[in-house]
Each structure stands twice: as C-alpha cells, then as structure tokens.
Amino acid sequence: MVLSKKRGNELIPQYSLTGDLLSYLRCGLQYRYHNGSSLPPSRPVQLWFGEFIHGVMEAAYRIWSTTNPAFPWPSNPTPYRQAPPKGRSAHDIGVIGDVVEGTLMAQGKSARSRDTRDNAYVRAQKAVNELGPHLFPLIASAEERVIGTRTIPNSSANASRSQLYELHGIIDVVTDVQLSGATTKNVIKQAIQDSCPGLSGNYEVIVDYKGSRRPATSEPYWQQGEWQVQTYGWLRTRQANSLPVAAGVLLYVNELSPVSSDLVSLRREVSNNKTDVIPANGTPDSYALNAWRTGNAIPNFSLAFRLARAIRVIPIDPTSQATATNNFDKVVASIEQCVAQEAVAGAINPNWAPCGDEETCAACDFRHFCPSPYPHKKGHVVGAPSAP
C-alpha cells in the first residue's frame, strides 16, 4: 500500500464579524492600516462610546441578576478629572461607569472630550433605566461567543489564502423568549411578537447594542445591521445548546437621548421617506419634531416614541440567514483579494479602497495622509467595498 504524502498545513484565515467584516465595509484602507499595527486608534470616539455602553449594560445586567435593585437606578458620574462623589450605591450608574471607563483606559481608549463623556453617561443612564426593565428579564446569557467555518467564494480566482475561513463573534445578549401572541407590557417582547406573527413557543432572540442612532433605511449601515444579526443567528444555531432563533434585535441607544445632529438627520429622513419609525400625525411628538429648528432645545419626546426608534426587530429564517451569510462570504472574498493584490504589488494604498463616510473620516487617524479622505475626490475611490 502506498501512503500518500502528508499535505502541507493549510492556513484558515480568521475573521471577526464586527472587528473585520463590518470594519472593512466602513473603510477598506482604514481597516488595513489598523491591522498593520497593534496600537489602538488614538481618537477612537465611536469605539469608546460603543464599548462604554456595552460595558455599562453588561455590568448593570450582572448587578440586576444578583441583587435586583428597583428601577430607576441613580446616576452620579464622577466629575471630569475629579474625585468620585461619596456615598454612591453599587448600582449607581456613575459607579458602574467608573469601572468601565477604567477598563477601557487600560486598553488605551478614552472619551475624545468632556462632552462625549457626559453624553455617554446620559445615554447609559437612559439605556439602563428605560431598556433594562424590559430587556434584563428576558436575558438567558450575555457575551456569548460563537464560531463557525464557511467557504470563501471563488477562492482560486481571488487567490485567497484558503478555501475556508473561520468566522467568529460575540453576541451581546441571547434572550429566551416565550412567544404566545398575547399582548404584553414588555415592549421588547411585544415588538418581537409584532414582527414575528404566527410564531409560538420558546425561541432565542439575539440582541446587539448599537452605540449609534437608527440609520436611514437607505444607508449601508441599515442593511449591514441586518446581516450582522442574521449571521449571528446562523453562528448561534451551530452551538449544541441553542434553541431555534426567531429574530435579532438591534438596540440603537442614541435614540433614547437624541442630540441636535440626530434631529437634523431625522427631519431629513422623514421628509425623504428614508426612515421606518416616525411620530404619528397630530401627536405631540410629531408637532415637536416639525417645530424643532437647529439651535432650539431638544424636545421631550415621549418614551414610547423613543423606544420605538431604539428597538429594531429583524425576523430570522433560513432564507434570510443564507442571504446575509452569503453577503459576508463575498466581503471575505473581497478582503482576501486585497491581501493577495498587496502581496504582489508590495504596496498598501492602491490595493485597499479609501471609502470612509463623513463621520468615519472625521475620526480617522490616517486622514492626514489618506489619498482620498471624505469628501472623496471624484473618480478616486476605485473598487470600494460597497455592499456586495
């Protein structure tokens, strides 16, 4: 019997759903620059804010599940660069925030300004006190790691390093929801039931916190958010202990406390029919939004309207999962192609598309030597990793 020669070890590239695929879609060139260095970005405002909200919600859930303090929880943040106030309780959002800020600081991440930090505490307080009473009782597990292996499409044509890739991620929250169709006072459960009529029984629902406003339905982030939870759903069903996944829920925390720029965007999206949650005609929320002008105080929108803007439910089924995962496969193929082109050319810039949007470019460390920061020069952005 002739023994076949041992095959060489094959490199299986590993991709994080948020750290790689969504980052690459945000800007290909920025993604490449960050991956060439282990240093965290120097002004990671989006990163810091999102991670601060995640950290506070995670810690608040742990406290709620052990000692169950009644809502609303107090919020007395440590004043900027001063000593913490005395006499705060363990569930004070200021105390929770100190721990989260300290952890992020140790990783080299801090708020860009005092305003950013103050704003983060306001939103964290709203997230805990307005979403927490509905979300925390549904949580089955938090920070759930998921992993799966997928095929890279056209791997030979793209000169990919492998035919397969490993996809991994961390689901913020997995909830165990009993769907019955009966009306409930839990706004998150009610939103899931409204979006998944006809389902009954026990299901998992995947929840992801977003440190951002609800995007316009025409923005790439709208579709990418859907792909993200659909793909988490696919990864989750690879785990032995999972129940059927009914839906994903994105929680857009900024909607709980909008600032002026959020209202400018909302008014524009309402007039262009580019958002799916608007105040009903004739309501105080509708009047306040129509009457608001830049420079005016932010109106006191109702809790119901703010929660409706914050909660987005995306039903998950095998067809929608296949669409989302196939799209992320194409993103991986696109990254692999850039890697191969750079290896041949020996240069970064021509092989990774500088395609950040206005907000991404404004906070980007590389904007001073980027060949095409926002607003992009006409005709310069070739091969941008737009939505596949």
Ligand code: SF4
């Ligand atoms: S400045 Fe903008 S386009 Fe250039 S690398 Fe940064 S995010 Fe990308």
